[in-house]
Amino acid sequence: MGSIPASGTPGDWRNWLARMVWDHEAASSNLVSPTLFMKPTHFKTITGLQIPLPVFFPDATRAVLKTLDSTDIANTKTPGILVNTFHLNNFPGTSVIKKHNGVRNFMSWNGGVISDSGGFQVMSLAKSANSKKNPVTDEGVNFKIPGTSKKILFTPKTSIDFQMVLKTDMVVVLDDFTDLDANPSKERETVERTILWAKESKKIFDQHCLRSNLEPEQQPYLLGVVQGGYNLELRKECTERLVEIGFDGLGYGGWPQNIDKSFNFEIPKVIGQNCPNDYLLYGLGVGKPQDIVGMVKMGWNIFDCVLPTRDARHQRLYVYNADSINKIDIQSKNFYTYFTPNKEIYAHDTNPVSTACDCLLCTHYNRSYLRHLFQIGDMTAGRLATIHNLRFYSLLMEKLRPIYENL
Numbered sequence: 001m002g003s004i005p006a007s008g009t010p011g012d013w014r015n016w017l018a019r020m021v022w023d024h025e026a027a028s029s030n031l032v033s034p035t036l037f038m039k040p041t042h043f044k045t046i047t048g049l050q051i052p053l054p055v056f057f058p059d060a061t062r063a064v065l066k067t068l069d070s071t072d073i074a075n076t077k078t079p080g081i082l083v084n085t086f087h088l089n090n091f092p093g094t095s096v097i098k099k100h101n102g103v104r105n106f107m108s109w110n111g112g113v114i115s116d117s118g119g120f121q122v123m124s125l126a127k128s129a130n131s132k133k134n135p136v137t138d139e140g141v142n143f144k145i146p147g148t149s150k151k152i153l154f155t156p157k158t159s160i161d162f163q164m165v166l167k168t169d170m171v172v173v174l175d176d177f178t179d180l181d182a183n184p185s186k187e188r189e190t191v192e193r194t195i196l197w198a199k200e201s202k203k204i205f206d207q208h209c210l211r212s213n214l215e216p217e218q219q220p221y222l223l224g225v226v227q228g229g230y231n232l233e234l235r236k237e238c239t240e241r242l243v244e245i246g247f248d249g250l251g252y253g254g255w256p257q258n259i260d261k262s263f264n265f266e267i268p269k270v271i272g273q274n275c276p277n278d279y280l281l282y283g284l285g286v287g288k289p290q291d292i293v294g295m296v297k298m299g300w301n302i303f304d305c306v307l308p309t310r311d312a313r314h315q316r317l318y319v320y321n322a323d324s325i326n327k328i329d330i331q332s333k334n335f336y337t338y339f340t341p342n343k344e345i346y347a348h349d350t351n352p353v354s355t356a357c358d359c360l361l362c363t364h365y366n367r368s369y370l371r372h373l374f375q376i377g378d379m380t381a382g383r384l385a386t387i388h389n390l391r392f393y394s395l396l397m398e399k400l401r402p403i404y405e406n407l
């Protein structure tokens with residue numbers, strides 16, 4: 001058992017307590033876990049909301065869900081959104097967001113907000129530049145802003161500093177993405193750098209909280225991200241070392257798919273088994289409804305993805321295979337299907353898109369009209385389809401809640 005921390009953040013204390021109870025449990029296996037280890041039941045916002053878990057936050061990359069305003073989002077019973085650090089740092093930038101005292105006020109949104117680290121976009125830009133020099137060093141990621149000659153060094157500090165300006169409810173640390181085809185030494189290198197950056201990010205985050213006199217309940221969550229590619233031993237090691245540093249939760253980093261494109265459930269299993277029960281578990285960029293169902297059954301509780309909004313704009317609407325909301329059965333194998341309004345057969349179809357949905361589209365308009373709006377290229381089509389898909393996902397999370405609570 002480690003020594004009692006003389007001071008430190010709530011994360012440090014939780015870490016110490018977690019180790020203490022683990023040691024205690026190992027010595028007396030008949031003991032029931034104390035309540036300290038209950039899995040999280042809510043996602044708290046820095047504005048004082050308690051949102052029941054599990055949650056799905058759609059991607060409002062540039063502080064907007066395309067075609068919707070913030071009241072539209074709220075009307076779909078979507079409890080929170082994800083915003084992108086890299087894009088918002090570029091535009092509108094720090095001074096505008098500061099003027100509004102955070103991204104929530106900026107977009108007049110009252111729900112939860114998570115910011116990503118910006119790492120995914122930065123890594124993609126840096127690696128696509130085809131430079132002979134490795135753009136990723138222990139210091140950060142070097143890259144050129146597209147369409148300009150401006151060169152940037154994006155560091156763990158850049159990411160944390162801007163996320164604290166955004167004033168989001170969860171701050172995600174910068175990690176070094178392990179490519180799927182990475183060899184063992186590259187896998188090791190990315191994990192070591194991920195740990196190094198995680199330590200640095202934690203230090204910078206704690207300094208921000210201290211400088212701003214933030215009490216524990218006013219602090220956003222801090223999330224570490226687990227890397228290591230397909231190497232389960234390395235994933236386990238990365239998880240344990242991040243827990244040692246002390247976070248509020250961990251994210252499933254890297255592509256969550258196997259080479260054959262099937263979803264990889266082995267990695268989240270290893271991550272979940274090697275961190276304290278009270279950690280938030282975040283499936284970054286996940287995903288498809290069936291993948292979310294599978295991960296919630298393993299105790300994962302936060303998800304974000306571009307799928308429902310992007311698919312809506314491309315005429316792909318998610319529809320439950322049920323007559324009514326009460327009859328939705330997410331435990332059945334094919335619990336949903338896609339509705340694509342561009343087909344000729346819908347030209348005279350006066351039925352709603354779905355009777356197992358209570359969204360604006362399904363309660364006010366029919367398939368024929370939606371098809372017409374898409375055919376003439378009116379923006380209203382995108383808005384109504386996006387509203388519907390977001391309600392599909394908020395219903396999915398409502399249906400998953402009892403399953404999660406009974407784990």
Ligand SMILES: [Zn+2]
Pocket residue numbers: 353354357358359360361362363387388389391
């Ligand atoms: Zn609907």
